[in-house]
Each structure stands twice: as structure tokens, then as C-alpha cells.
Amino acid sequence: MSDFTAGRQVGRAGTHPAAGTLPVMVLLAALAALPAGLAMIRTVPIGAMYWDLLIYFDAANRIFDGQVPNRDFFPPVGPLGYWLFAGGLKLFPNAQPLLLVDWSLLAVTGPLMALVVADVGARSRAAAFALLLPFLFFSLLPFDVENFSAFPGVDGFGIYNRQAARILYVLASALVFCEGTRRMGVVVAGAMLALFLTKITGFIAGGLLCALAFVAGRVRLSTTVAAVLAFAGALMLLEAQTGVVGAYLRDIEMLVVMNQGGILGRFLQAASVHFGVLLPCLLLTGTLAALGARPLIGETLALARRPSLPALAALLDQPICWLAVSAFAALFYETQNTGSQAFIFAWPALLLTLSRAGVWQGWRTAVVIALVAACSLPTLMNLVERCGRSAVGALKYERLETANLGTVGAVTQRGELMRHADTLLDAYVRNPGFYRGFAEMGQLPSFQMFAEPDYQIAFLKTLDEAVGAIDLYETANGTRFETVMNLGFVNPFPFLLDRHAPKAISIGADPFRTVPPPNEAVAAAVRATDLALYSKCPETAANRDLLKLYEPFLTDHSRVSLGRCWDGFVRNGLLRTVGN
The missing domain is CATH 3.40.50 (Rossmann fold)
Structure with missing residues (x-):
């Protein structure tokens, strides 16, 4: 049995809690280093649609005034991200805000991921690190998979989309690899509550993963009931204290009415944008179906002849099912997103697939490993490249000089773009009719105007x-x-x-x-x-x-x-x- 496989298959009776200490300590050390990071990194290179960040300043100021999201003002998503950012501003008022808004989510995902890696690490330290390191990588980098600008910079858009993707990563890690029922219940309840309060489509995607975990026998009925009761109890308490839940549900209904229609087109658009990841996922799913055709057919026929919950669980709790449902949940989630860290929560299913690669022999194993790499490496290398380009470019960038913006204007960019921004302002003032004409036609002078750093x-x-x-x-x-x-x-x-x-x-x-x-x-x-x-x-x-x-x-x-x-x-x- 491989070390990765042990992380999934050994039950609680065979665990050694001390073995999971090192991954948890690494996670805690990373979290403890965040205040130093916020103190040291005072500017970031401005990137596409940086102004999305300013929504969080508006919300935080309202929260400081005693306003409650959804009840006292109409936000585009749930209240959790705004509450976290407001709390972060109180603690770190001088931090670069784009880093602060991204890293503030770790106040929720950090403790939940600690439970996951403690549980998994007790059986397999390698599996725990294989889940932890991607989590830290994606949580710490404020970049989306999508890139709307040719110039290196940090993404201001898609903030709440990538937040929900990171919560889904924690949830998927627990559902696929955790064995401890108590930890599983806490992580499921906490992650689903966070998803609900962040973005409703993320909550639905998480529900798909939870449904598979329940039917596949990964989550016991008692754990499911406890998680549902904890989730419902938390919402009832929140509603009693603030009235935010009912207001949030009314806002969701209103947004659905305003944005209804064209679901097939949204799926096609999401598939097109993320084709580079979706295609390998489909190929890997097809390959697993072909390689495991005989046992899959046998288990399906046995289930048809003698239906039972254990037989159904054995059929569904396999890499092919986890991969297929994770990929579909990710595609569904991306139908409502402009920018995100798409498909990162498919990694636990891919890791499970990788742990079973030794079942096959020779070229079959190589094909499976190659397809797992094709599913995961493009997203990883995309963000590595974007982070590296931004870090290197920032060495020669100029800081934006402002008198009244404080940390809101704590950004840098190429000197040519800084000066071109001044040229743009001069053009706006000298030629108002030119731009007004585009506005009257319902158009922008450039289709990607808002995405351009200048x-x-x-x-x-x-x-x-x-x-x-x-x-x-x-x-x-x-x-x-x-x-x-x-x-x-x-x-x-x-x-x-x-x-x-x-x-x-x-x-x-x-x-x-x-x-x-x-x-x-x-x-x-x-x-x-x-x-x-x-x-x-x-x-x-x-x-x-x-x-x-x-x-x-x-x-x-x-x-x-x-x-x-x-x-x-x-x-x-x-x-x-x-x-x-």
C-alpha cells in the first residue's frame, strides 16, 4: 500500500495522531507569518479591474458604521468576505488591501484545513502535505486563472470567486481523504456555512460534493445529521442576531431574476474559457472508465441484481466518480464567474486517482499519471508564471503617487503606463464628446477598457x-x-x-x-x-x-x-x- 493510499484507506483504529503534527505545524507557521508579510509587502503591481477591491472598502466602511450586509445594503454576494475584510482592516490598517482581502479568508479556511491535515497526516504525512501545499499556494497568491491584461499585475477582480474556490478545496479534501467522523463533520458544516455566506453557486457546488460523499458512504448518516444541524443552527443564530440570512435569501432571489436565462450558453462559455483543464479531466475520466471497465460493469450488474447501500457505496466511492463530480461541480461554479481559481478543488480527486495508479501496469500507469499532470499542472504553472512575472516586473515599477488615497492607492506599475494614464485623463477632459458618444451607444471605447492597468x-x-x-x-x-x-x-x-x-x-x-x-x-x-x-x-x-x-x-x-x-x-x- 502506497503512502498516499494509506492516507485514504486506513481507518481511525490505525491512526497515530502524532504523525499528523508536522503538516499542522507547517500550516500554523504559514499563518503566523502572514502579519509579517502584510507588514513587509506594502505595494502590489496593479492589475486588471483593480477597482473591484474598492467594493470591499465600501462594505467595510458601512460595517464600521453599524450597517449589516444584505440587510442594510445590497451587495453582489454574501456577507462573509466583507466581514473578514473589515476585521482585517481593524487589525492591519496599513496593509496592502488586495493581499489583506485575499489572506483574510484564511481566518476561516486555515482552521478547517488544520483539521483536515491532522486527520490525514495521522495516516499519511505525504498525503497531508500533498493536500496542504497546494492549499497554501492558491490561498496566498492573489491571482486568477484568467488573465485579462498583457502587463504583469495582481488581479483585483474575481476576489469572492477565488475565495469560494478555496473553501471548496478544503471541503473536497475532507470529503475525499478524511476518516475521523468528528473532524469530518466540523469541516463539512464549517465549509458549507462559509460557502453559503460567500457565494451561493459555491454552496451548490459544495452540495454536489457532499451528496456524492453521502451516497458513496464517505460521510456517515450521524455525521451528516450533525453537520446539517450545526449548519442550520448557525444560520438561525445569525438570523436572530442580525437578520442577515433572510435578507441574503431575498437578495439571491432578486439576483437570479435579474440574471436568469442562457444556462446552456454559460456552460459553453465556461467550457471554452477552461478548456485547457476540462479536456484533460474528460480524457482522464474516459481513460479510468476504459481501464476499469470490467470491474465497473461487474459491480454495476451486481448492484442491479441485488441492490444495497454498501454495494452502491462501493461503486461510487472510486476515483472516476470523484473526478467526474468534481469536474462537473467546478464547471457549474465557473458558469457564474468572470475570474476565479478554476478547478483547484478537483485536486483531491486527482490525488486519489494518483494514489491508485499502481493498480495498472506499464503504459497504463504512465497514461494515468500523464493525464493527472495535464489536469493539474496548467493551473499551477499559470499562477507560478503570473506571480513570477509580477514579482520580477515590480523591481522596476514606479509607485503611484497620491495625496488622499492611503492604502487604496498602494500600487505600482510600469512608468510608461503611469504616464499613459495621465495622457488618458487629458484625453477624457479634452474630448468629452468622443467618449460620451460611445456611452450613448451603450459601448466602451475599448472592449477591455476596465481591465487595462492604465x-x-x-x-x-x-x-x-x-x-x-x-x-x-x-x-x-x-x-x-x-x-x-x-x-x-x-x-x-x-x-x-x-x-x-x-x-x-x-x-x-x-x-x-x-x-x-x-x-x-x-x-x-x-x-x-x-x-x-x-x-x-x-x-x-x-x-x-x-x-x-x-x-x-x-x-x-x-x-x-x-x-x-x-x-x-x-x-x-x-x-x-x-x-x-
């Missing part, structure tokens, strides 16, 4: 200018804007200005996907807002749609200029105060 740098520069202009306006007019909103995708202004954000409105405001029709609560919140900002650098179709959506509730506001790139809708009561 656009993201220019956007940060406009934020810096806006904060400075607001400070000057308040000083010159003897007033103070207590509530600030942005008629755009993200609203970092309350955080940057230490003010309040209006309740009820959407954060991460994409009028095409995440902004429901305003209700009376939204209307009242917008009417009461002291300052609503509108970006002109450049005007976009999305911003124009948001202005059109909220403008009926800004009739008691007057439009003023706040620098070359921004207009402000100032509540008239404040204007009257200025005149006194």
Missing part, C-alpha cells in the same frame, strides 16, 4: 482628485458632507473621507447585473444623501444608466463642478447653509 491607474488618480476637490469645496463653503454616494461602480469616498454611505443602495453597482429597480427605501436614502458624485473621466454607459436610475430622487440637489473629472449633486439644504 485605465485603473487613471481611475485612482481621479479618485485622488475628487477627494481633494471635496475637501477644498467644504473648506471654501463652510460645510461638511456627512453622507456621500457615487453614481458609479464603486463608492470608496465614505471610507476615504471618513464619512457615511447611504443605506439600501447597491455596492458594486453594475446596472446591467447587480442593481435592482429602486424601492422606496432606496429613494429615501438617495434623497437624504448630502453629496452624490458623477464621474466625467470618461462618461460610460453604466454611469449614465446609474444617473438615469437615481436622478429622479436628486431633484432637491444642485449640480456643481468638483474639478475636471467630477460633478457633484449637493443637497440644497447644504447650499442654503453655505449662503448664511
Whole structure:
């Protein structure tokens, strides 16, 4: 029996708990080193759609104000990531925020993975490390599999997508390799709760894995009942304390209605984007079916002649079933994602397949090993390359200089792109009609404009200018804007200005996907807002749609200029105060 196989097949009676200590110690050491990493790494190279990170600043500022996600404002996903980031900001206010938002998830996944590697390591130290090292690799690198920019940089987009993928990795590791019933129950309940509170499609994907584990006999009925009760109890307590669960379910229903239709097209798109991993998974599944055809057919016929739960479990608890379900769950999860660490939670099934490769002889073993490598290495090497390019490139990058952004602007990039961002700003100001024309046609000047680092740098520069202009306006007019909103995708202004954000409105405001029709609560919140900002650098179709959506509730506001790139809708009561 190989060491990897021992990690799966030896039961609790044969375990030696001290043997699992080393993997757990390595994990704890990695977690303990994170504060030092946050203190040392003060900037990252700006990458595609860095502004997605600012959604978390908006949410954190609201949480500091006492607002509850989903109950008091409409977010695009569940509340867990926002709570973790807000807690991280309290502990590490000077950390580079993109690292902080990624690493904050380890507060949840770290303890759960410790239970997994302790359980597996008691039987096979090699198997425990084979699960632990990829977990640390993917958890520590803030990169997606998808790459939307030719220039090396850290991905701002797909944050909650890769968070859910990492939770799914922990769940899959436990379901495939854990033997201890108590640890299994804690990990399943904790991971499913975290998935539910992060992204509902991740929760559904996790449910598929749990269903296979139950039917395949990997999870006992008593463990399943205990995990379900713990999960339900935690949600009931959370609902009683905050009301977030009911509000979250209503938000999910609304998002489903707004984004319904085209599921086949989404599967085809996900298959196309991730074809390089999906094809080897399909080939490996077919190869396992061919190599094990005779025993599979025999077990299936035996089950048909004499149905029983043990026979069904024996048929399903095999690498081919785990691989097929993991790959399908990953593909389903990716149908709703723009960026993610796709298919990483198929690794436990691949590791199980690898542990059984010795069953075959000669070239058959080589084929299986080669296909396992083809399924896993592309994702690994993609992230290694992207991390390496970013690290090397950063040695000669220039830091973005801002006066008002703090850690929000703690980024670097090539000097040419920094200067090109200034050119873009000049073009936006000199030629507003050119960009307005694209917006009126519902288009962008470049299809990937938001993904380009120079656009993201220019956007940060406009934020810096806006904060400075607001400070000057308040000083010159003897007033103070207590509530600030942005008629755009993200609203970092309350955080940057230490003010309040209006309740009820959407954060991460994409009028095409995440902004429901305003209700009376939204209307009242917008009417009461002291300052609503509108970006002109450049005007976009999305911003124009948001202005059109909220403008009926800004009739008691007057439009003023706040620098070359921004207009402000100032509540008239404040204007009257200025005149006194």
C-alpha cells in the first residue's frame, strides 16, 4: 500500500495522531507569518479591474458604521468576505488591501484545513502535505486563472470567486481523504456555512460534493445529521442576531431574476474559457472508465441484481466518480464567474486517482499519471508564471503617487503606463464628446477598457482628485458632507473621507447585473444623501444608466463642478447653509 493510499484507506483504529503534527505545524507557521508579510509587502503591481477591491472598502466602511450586509445594503454576494475584510482592516490598517482581502479568508479556511491535515497526516504525512501545499499556494497568491491584461499585475477582480474556490478545496479534501467522523463533520458544516455566506453557486457546488460523499458512504448518516444541524443552527443564530440570512435569501432571489436565462450558453462559455483543464479531466475520466471497465460493469450488474447501500457505496466511492463530480461541480461554479481559481478543488480527486495508479501496469500507469499532470499542472504553472512575472516586473515599477488615497492607492506599475494614464485623463477632459458618444451607444471605447492597468491607474488618480476637490469645496463653503454616494461602480469616498454611505443602495453597482429597480427605501436614502458624485473621466454607459436610475430622487440637489473629472449633486439644504 502506497503512502498516499494509506492516507485514504486506513481507518481511525490505525491512526497515530502524532504523525499528523508536522503538516499542522507547517500550516500554523504559514499563518503566523502572514502579519509579517502584510507588514513587509506594502505595494502590489496593479492589475486588471483593480477597482473591484474598492467594493470591499465600501462594505467595510458601512460595517464600521453599524450597517449589516444584505440587510442594510445590497451587495453582489454574501456577507462573509466583507466581514473578514473589515476585521482585517481593524487589525492591519496599513496593509496592502488586495493581499489583506485575499489572506483574510484564511481566518476561516486555515482552521478547517488544520483539521483536515491532522486527520490525514495521522495516516499519511505525504498525503497531508500533498493536500496542504497546494492549499497554501492558491490561498496566498492573489491571482486568477484568467488573465485579462498583457502587463504583469495582481488581479483585483474575481476576489469572492477565488475565495469560494478555496473553501471548496478544503471541503473536497475532507470529503475525499478524511476518516475521523468528528473532524469530518466540523469541516463539512464549517465549509458549507462559509460557502453559503460567500457565494451561493459555491454552496451548490459544495452540495454536489457532499451528496456524492453521502451516497458513496464517505460521510456517515450521524455525521451528516450533525453537520446539517450545526449548519442550520448557525444560520438561525445569525438570523436572530442580525437578520442577515433572510435578507441574503431575498437578495439571491432578486439576483437570479435579474440574471436568469442562457444556462446552456454559460456552460459553453465556461467550457471554452477552461478548456485547457476540462479536456484533460474528460480524457482522464474516459481513460479510468476504459481501464476499469470490467470491474465497473461487474459491480454495476451486481448492484442491479441485488441492490444495497454498501454495494452502491462501493461503486461510487472510486476515483472516476470523484473526478467526474468534481469536474462537473467546478464547471457549474465557473458558469457564474468572470475570474476565479478554476478547478483547484478537483485536486483531491486527482490525488486519489494518483494514489491508485499502481493498480495498472506499464503504459497504463504512465497514461494515468500523464493525464493527472495535464489536469493539474496548467493551473499551477499559470499562477507560478503570473506571480513570477509580477514579482520580477515590480523591481522596476514606479509607485503611484497620491495625496488622499492611503492604502487604496498602494500600487505600482510600469512608468510608461503611469504616464499613459495621465495622457488618458487629458484625453477624457479634452474630448468629452468622443467618449460620451460611445456611452450613448451603450459601448466602451475599448472592449477591455476596465481591465487595462492604465485605465485603473487613471481611475485612482481621479479618485485622488475628487477627494481633494471635496475637501477644498467644504473648506471654501463652510460645510461638511456627512453622507456621500457615487453614481458609479464603486463608492470608496465614505471610507476615504471618513464619512457615511447611504443605506439600501447597491455596492458594486453594475446596472446591467447587480442593481435592482429602486424601492422606496432606496429613494429615501438617495434623497437624504448630502453629496452624490458623477464621474466625467470618461462618461460610460453604466454611469449614465446609474444617473438615469437615481436622478429622479436628486431633484432637491444642485449640480456643481468638483474639478475636471467630477460633478457633484449637493443637497440644497447644504447650499442654503453655505449662503448664511
